[in-house]
Amino acid sequence: MTGRGRLAIVAVACGLAVAGCGSDQGAAPPASTTPSASVLPAPATTPPSTPGTTTTPPAPTSPTTPAPPPAKPACPETAGWRTDARDSAVMSRDALYLVRAGRHACFDRLVFDVNGPAAAGFAVRYVPVVTTDPKGDPLPVPGGAALQIVVRAPALGTDGSGHQPGRVLAAVGDTLVSTPGWPSLRAVRFAGSFEGQSTFAAGVRTQLPFRVFTQLVPQDQVRRVVVDIAH
Numbered sequence: 001m002t003g004r005g006r007l008a009i010v011a012v013a014c015g016l017a018v019a020g021c022g023s024d025q026g027a028a029p030p031a032s033t034t035p036s037a038s039v040l041p042a043p044a045t046t047p048p049s050t051p052g053t054t055t056t057p058p059a060p061t062s063p064t065t066p067a068p069p070p071a072k073p074a075c076p077e078t079a080g081w082r083t084d085a086r087d088s089a090v091m092s093r094d095a096l097y098l099v100r101a102g103r104h105a106c107f108d109r110l111v112f113d114v115n116g117p118a119a120a121g122f123a124v125r126y127v128p129v130v131t132t133d134p135k136g137d138p139l140p141v142p143g144g145a146a147l148q149i150v151v152r153a154p155a156l157g158t159d160g161s162g163h164q165p166g167r168v169l170a171a172v173g174d175t176l177v178s179t180p181g182w183p184s185l186r187a188v189r190f191a192g193s194f195e196g197q198s199t200f201a202a203g204v205r206t207q208l209p210f211r212v213f214t215q216l217v218p219q220d221q222v223r224r225v226v227v228d229i230a231h
Helices: 003-025
Strands: 086-088 096-103 107-114 122-127 145-151 175-178 185-194 197-204 210-217 222-230
Touching: 086 210, 096 175, 096 185, 107 145, 107 185, 107 197, 122 210, 122 222, 145 222, 197 222
Parallel strands: none
Antiparallel strands: 086 122, 096 107, 107 222, 122 145, 145 197, 175 185, 185 197, 210 222
């Protein structure tokens, strides 16, 4: 090969080398980077329902209702009282001069004061309406029931003792006791005095049990007829 031919081959080889060197001098293209994906929480998965079954949500719970307080026991003192009629036939000739009422924890009390130590009977019962004695006129009283009370002693002014001449217990129809706000007793009216006994009409809330008894007060020698009406 001639010297000129060698030079041509060397020149070509060098050109190829320069081309390769030129590509190495440039900065290598950056490697393409894929942006990193942000990590999200996995979505909640619902387990597949079994065909033919239904999922029932839990029933709502209602607040617990407290138990009611126990019923208040009845008063032991009035437990054995009844509503049937009571009667004592003993007569007194002493004057019935005072009627009064008192309120107690378990009952309302009526007291009929007879001016003397002798025993005095009574007749006490519920009736549709109390009538005056002796005329028989109806004497209405407030409340849901009428309790007729007969004290077997003459009313003051109809007696023959002469202790308090000119004084009378009451006129027929007079209201002697008015207690509209009491638990049992509503009012007491005078129905008259005839043949040595005195009659009264007591208005009661309803037909409540009652008791009747008499007692002698030793210091003043007064006989008392007591009617207690349960609450």
